Amino acid sequence: MRIGSHKPMPKIKMNKNCQTMKCFKLPLLLVLGAAAALSGFCAGTAPVSYSPAVLPGKGLAQHDFLYTGEAREERLFIVRGGQVVWSYTHPGRGEISEAVLEPNGHILFAHQFGITEITMDKQVVWNFDAPAGTEIHTAKPIGTNSVMFIENANPAKLIVMNKTTGAVEHQFGLQAGDTNSVHRQFRRAQVTAAGTILVAHLDSGKIVEYDWNGKALWSQDLPNCFSAVELANGNILAATSANLIVREINCKGETVWEWTAADAPEYKFSYTQVATRLPNGNTLINNWFSQPVDKIDPNHAPVQAIEVTPDKKVVWALRSWTPPADLGPSTTIQILGEPSAAENGVLQRQ
Numbered sequence: 001m002r003i004g005s006h007k008p009m010p011k012i013k014m015n016k017n018c019q020t021m022k023c024f025k026l027p028l029l030l031v032l033g034a035a036a037a038l039s040g041f042c043a044g045t046a047p048v049s050y051s052p053a054v055l056p057g058k059g060l061a062q063h064d065f066l067y068t069g070e071a072r073e074e075r076l077f078i079v080r081g082g083q084v085v086w087s088y089t090h091p092g093r094g095e096i097s098e099a100v101l102e103p104n105g106h107i108l109f110a111h112q113f114g115i116t117e118i119t120m121d122k123q124v125v126w127n128f129d130a131p132a133g134t135e136i137h138t139a140k141p142i143g144t145n146s147v148m149f150i151e152n153a154n155p156a157k158l159i160v161m162n163k164t165t166g167a168v169e170h171q172f173g174l175q176a177g178d179t180n181s182v183h184r185q186f187r188r189a190q191v192t193a194a195g196t197i198l199v200a201h202l203d204s205g206k207i208v209e210y211d212w213n214g215k216a217l218w219s220q221d222l223p224n225c226f227s228a229v230e231l232a233n234g235n236i237l238a239a240t241s242a243n244l245i246v247r248e249i250n251c252k253g254e255t256v257w258e259w260t261a262a263d264a265p266e267y268k269f270s271y272t273q274v275a276t277r278l279p280n281g282n283t284l285i286n287n288w289f290s291q292p293v294d295k296i297d298p299n300h301a302p303v304q305a306i307e308v309t310p311d312k313k314v315v316w317a318l319r320s321w322t323p324p325a326d327l328g329p330s331t332t333i334q335i336l337g338e339p340s341a342a343e344n345g346v347l348q349r350q
Contacts, residue, residue: 049300050268050289057307057316058082060325064336066107069304069329070095072291074111077327080336084325088122097137097187099332108147110139115149117163126163135182138189150174150189150199152182158189158197158214172214177204188227188274198236200225207238207249220253226273239275239285246275246285259283263312267303273331282307282315286330293321304330 061082068076074090076099090096094112101107106125108117112135117126130136134153142148146169148160160170176185184203192198196217197210205223208216220236222228228238235256236249244261261269271288278284289302296302304327307316320327 047297047300048268050296050302051300051317051319052266053299055303055317055319056314057318059318060084060320062307062316062318066099066101066334066336067327067330067332068096068099068109069286069288069327069331070097071328073328074109075328076107076109077325078336079325079327084327086120088118090116090118092116094135095331097331098139099334100139100141101334101336102141108139108141110136110149112137115139115147128161128166133182135185137187140190142191148189148191148197150186152176152185154179154182156182156185158199158210170212172210172212174199174201174214175204177201188229190229192230193234198228198230200228200238202226202241207236218251220249222247222249226271227275229276231277237275237277237283239272241271241273241288244269244272246272246283257310259285259308259312264306264308264314267306267314267317270302274333276333276335278307278335282309284333284335286333288329288331291329298322305333 059082060079064080066076066078074092074094074096076088076096077084078086090111092111092114096109096111099107099109105120106117108115114127114129115136116124118124130151134151136149136151139147139149142160145163146160147163148158150156150158156174156176157171158174159168161167162169174186178184187200187202189197189199192209199208199210201208202225205221205225207220207222207225207228209218211217222238222240224240224243225238226241228236231237231248234251237246238249239246246259247255248257250256269287270290272285273288274286276284284305284307286305287303289304293301298321301319301321303317303319305318306314308314
């Protein structure tokens with residue numbers, strides 16, 4: 001057959017409801033999609049790794065601790081000897097932003113829309129519901145019968161309440177950065193050794209020390225500051241949430257020690273909400289990661305906390321997302337059996 005002598009291709013019949021390109025669009029996309037999928041398969045795309053398969057430390061046996069976090073359910077756990085020895089699910093709506101195991105064995109916890117105190121046999125012995133339109137994300141025992149908390153509201157305020165009578169023993173107003181949405185206004189607050197109050201202004205991006213009249217005595221800018229605690233040396237240890245920074249600051253506002261996510265490149269961090277300086281000089285850093293994690297390789301799932309030495313070496317990493325110790329997201333880890341303000345009886349006080 002000579003070139004050019006072939007018969008012309010038959011025309012494709014089209015009706016007014018079907019144009020040629022429309023008729024062939026779906027098959028073409030399927031072919032292209034299959035090719036792309038095959039290409040990805042052949043390329044051997046690896047799943048995302050949030051942590052090394054082998055972690056440093058002793059897992060759940062590294063420390064005894066109280067554990068809870070901002071999650072879809074209000075769950076609390078006590079881990080001792082490497083096992084969950086106690087757990088409780090509170091039938092509330094909200095997230096647990098802070099919890100404290102008290103010397104009497106009770107647990108006081110702030111859960112967004114209220115504060116609750118329970119016994120080890122899971123009986124509620126005290127409860128305070130947040131007023132409509134407000135949120136509570138921090139609660140600390142004051143003496144043996146009072147509680148200090150911050151009411152995220154418009155206007156916001158710090159309150160000390162008597163648990164027996166419900167009377168407000170002390171309060172002062174706090175200036176929030178956002179009065180339209182109360183959720184991000186404030187998180188942690190702590191009474192210092194000098195009797196002042198240290199407040200983390202999450203939405204304003206700063207730490208402020210107040211006296212009991214609400215006068216600001218000291219302030220330090222720190223974006224996304226979720227928590228700030230006074231250390232034994234008088235410095236402040238602060239943790240930022242989305243910024244993934246933990247910083248020790250002196251009274252002059254100078255950074256004397258700092259950890260960032262870049263110091264642990266083998267791990268992927270989401271929100272480093274809280275940091276705790278341990279008696280051995282190491283720093284425990286919580287890593288809040290939103291649920292669910294069931295689609296992630298369990299051998300490389302996000303860690304819920306790391307412990308780092310002063311030179312930033314990771315000596316312990318906690319990863320516990322599966323039964324019988326599915327701890328969920330991490331916000332509060334109170335180390336037990338070692339000196340701590342609440343467990344050993346040195347309660348926050350005016």
